[in-house]
Amino acid sequence: MERKLKDYALITLKGISMGAADVVPGVSGGTIAFIVGIYDELIETIKSINWESIKLFFTGKWAQFWKRINGNFLFSLLLGIGISVFSLAKVITWLLTDYPVLVWAFFFGLVLASTWFVGKDIKEWNWKTITGFIIGAVVAYYITIATPAETPIHPLFIFLCGAIAICAMILPGISGSFILVLLGKYFYIMEAVKTLDIVTLLIFATGAFIGITSFSHLLSYALRKVRNLTLAVLTGFMLGSLNKVWPWKEVIDNTHGMAVESNILPNSHLVEAIVLMLVGYLLVYILEKLSAKTTK
Numbered sequence: 001m002e003r004k005l006k007d008y009a010l011i012t013l014k015g016i017s018m019g020a021a022d023v024v025p026g027v028s029g030g031t032i033a034f035i036v037g038i039y040d041e042l043i044e045t046i047k048s049i050n051w052e053s054i055k056l057f058f059t060g061k062w063a064q065f066w067k068r069i070n071g072n073f074l075f076s077l078l079l080g081i082g083i084s085v086f087s088l089a090k091v092i093t094w095l096l097t098d099y100p101v102l103v104w105a106f107f108f109g110l111v112l113a114s115t116w117f118v119g120k121d122i123k124e125w126n127w128k129t130i131t132g133f134i135i136g137a138v139v140a141y142y143i144t145i146a147t148p149a150e151t152p153i154h155p156l157f158i159f160l161c162g163a164i165a166i167c168a169m170i171l172p173g174i175s176g177s178f179i180l181v182l183l184g185k186y187f188y189i190m191e192a193v194k195t196l197d198i199v200t201l202l203i204f205a206t207g208a209f210i211g212i213t214s215f216s217h218l219l220s221y222a223l224r225k226v227r228n229l230t231l232a233v234l235t236g237f238m239l240g241s242l243n244k245v246w247p248w249k250e251v252i253d254n255t256h257g258m259a260v261e262s263n264i265l266p267n268s269h270l271v272e273a274i275v276l277m278l279v280g281y282l283l284v285y286i287l288e289k290l291s292a293k294t295t296k
Contacts, residue, residue: 008076014038015080017287022169022176023085023092023190024107031114031172031238035287040223042077042170045070046216089193104247105273109280111238111245117288118172119235122228129232136236143182144244151184155203161185162207167215172234178244247273 014036018029033039048069056065065071095103122129151157161183169176180186192200222230248268249261266273 003072008072011038011073011076012080012083015077015082016084017080018077019081019084020088020092021107021110022081023088024096024103024175024177028169028172028175028238028241029081030170031111031118033170034118034172034234035114035284038077039172041070041073043216043220043223045074046170046212047220049213085193089190093190100249101247101269101273102276104245104249105269105276106280108242108245108247109277109282110284111242111280112277113281113284114172115235115238115242117284118231118238122231122235124228125232129228132229132232133236133239136233137240138236140237140240141243142240143178144241146182153185153188158185158200158203159207161189162204162209163211166208166212170212170215170219172238175241175244 014032017036018032021032022029030039033042053065053068056062056068092103161180164183165176165179167176168179177186180189189200189204191197192204219230243263246263248264248266250264252262
């Protein structure tokens with residue numbers, strides 16, 4: 001695919017959107033990738049980072065290496081994600097603390113719309129896809145009600161957190177950030193980002209690199225061989241994850257400083273929340289239409 005500079009600028013913007021989503025516990029960057037039409041290319045690009053391509057790098061065949069891993073695309077996307085994560089980490093954590101209902105309302109509309117737009121790509125509904133959809137929804141719902149754990153800060157565990165969370169980040173509907181919450185390391189990693197704790201970030205990034213390059217092969221195979229079933233499971237993931245992004249919550253336990261919340265009926269900011277839900281929904285609609293236009 002021949003791309004111009006403006007195309008890579010657009011990919012960077014898509015990366016910024018993915019990064020913003022990944023910072024929020026409950027919203028998946030994979031969902032954004034799917035909406036903006038780069039999900040399949042992203043999975044195939046990650047899959048291309050293997051022993052053969054790494055061997056090209058270490059034997060000095062850098063031009064071949066760059067072409068093999070779809071380097072221009074990957075660099076543009078990672079640039080956007082990096083800009084977003086490092087610039088929005090403080091803002092997002094502040095908004096989640098001071099304006100939680102409004103933040104969750106926006107992302108509720110975004111995830112709800114995403115569920116519809118991903119689901120409509122399923123070409124055939126049968127007992128297999130329906131079963132996959134139900135299993136995906138149940139698994140995601142269970143993840144959202146699981147209790148956060150108190151866990152160690154040993155480097156090996158941080159490495160493991162990176163490997164697990166990154167797999168969730170590329171799955172639409174399952175938030176890598178929320179997986180970090182369950183593993184008891186969301187605020188620890190966010191603090192490392194804000195303070196530029198290089199050692200912690202390198203350990204986490206190494207785990208993420210190994211996790212995502214391994215998992216991408218499985219996901220690529222599933223999308224090629226059983227695409228409808230895979231999309232059904234991913235759609236179920238997104239539907240089940242709506243429980244996490246419901247705007248109105250109350251804290252039922254705060255053991256070890258990790259808040260366990262329960263959803264409640266709307267009790268504040270109802271009008272503003274509805275408006276922001278609609279904004280989130282319309283944003284997905286616009287992104288989907290723009291993506292469909294650019295891929296024609």
